Amino acid sequence: MKNYVISAADQLIIQSGTPFSCEIVHPGQSCEMNILLNLPRIMKSNAKVYLPVHLIPFLLYKRKQLIKNPISTISRALVSYFKSICFLSFMVQILRYNWCKQKNLLKKVDPFVPSSGGFISSFALLLESNTRAMEICLSIVPRFCETVVNLLKSRGKMINIPHGDVIVFSFVIAIIHYYYQHDPKSLKSTYYKVFEKIWGIN
Structure with missing residues (x-):
């Protein structure tokens, strides 16, 4: 064609x-x-x-x-x-x-x-499929938030926070690790296996 x-x-x-x-x-x-x-x-x-x-x-x-x-x-x-x-x-x-x-x-x-x-x-x-649709939604939400933040920065309506991405990453890992320890069934099995190899069973 x-x-x-x-x-x-x-x-x-x-x-x-x-x-x-x-x-x-x-x-x-x-x-x-x-x-x-x-x-x-x-x-x-x-x-x-x-x-x-x-x-x-x-x-x-x-x-x-x-x-x-x-x-x-x-x-x-x-x-x-x-x-x-x-x-x-x-x-x-x-x-x-x-x-x-x-x-x-x-x-x-x-x-x-x-x-x-x-x-x-x-x-x-x-x-x-339902599981992959949820994964796509979860991957899109951070991109949306990033776009909003960049838009606000470009218009001077938001200050630039040094290493802000590291702070966000820290909060996300904290939440994931909490559920990994206290409610592992809430995590997808494939993700849990990856975290299990990284963090082990505490």
């Missing part, structure tokens, strides 16, 4: 928020056709992204299950792998489709377009 390269001039138009034609992004194709035709390519690319994410924990923590029940273990792993690929691929394509439709509807590109796209595309997380 042909990949279109957006010129520097067109990129400036898009980034400036000026209304632009969809022909800039996917010339000769409708928005719907572009999304559908590019979906296999996106899924192939995301398959490479998620392969180590699923393969490494599988090899580290599922070896006993693999020996005991290989067919069932591999089947569940493949289903989980495919769910992750679908989640990320559909999320990306929904974002792109929303961008096209919203800017055509509003006749402009404003903060509502990416915000609404992010909200709508997030429902692709329903394609993920």
Whole structure:
């Protein structure tokens, strides 16, 4: 499939928020056709992204299950792998489709377009398994907090705390270690095994 390269001039138009034609992004194709035709390519690319994410924990923590029940273990792993690929691929394509439709509807590109796209595309997380969906949520929350802090700093509404990241890390480790000691069932089994190797049983 042909990949279109957006010129520097067109990129400036898009980034400036000026209304632009969809022909800039996917010339000769409708928005719907572009999304559908590019979906296999996106899924192939995301398959490479998620392969180590699923393969490494599988090899580290599922070896006993693999020996005991290989067919069932591999089947569940493949289903989980495919769910992750679908989640990320559909999320990306929904974002792109929303961008096209919203800017055509509003006749402009404003903060509502990416915000609404992010909200709508997030429902692709329903394609993920419950445990991995929770992991994704937990990984996104710190990034959100970091973005808010950086935004406040850039606008001069928050002072810069030296080694603030170390302080936050200390609080997080303290909380994790508390539950590791007093309520280990609240931690994911794979995480608990890692902490057990690091901290041991006290």
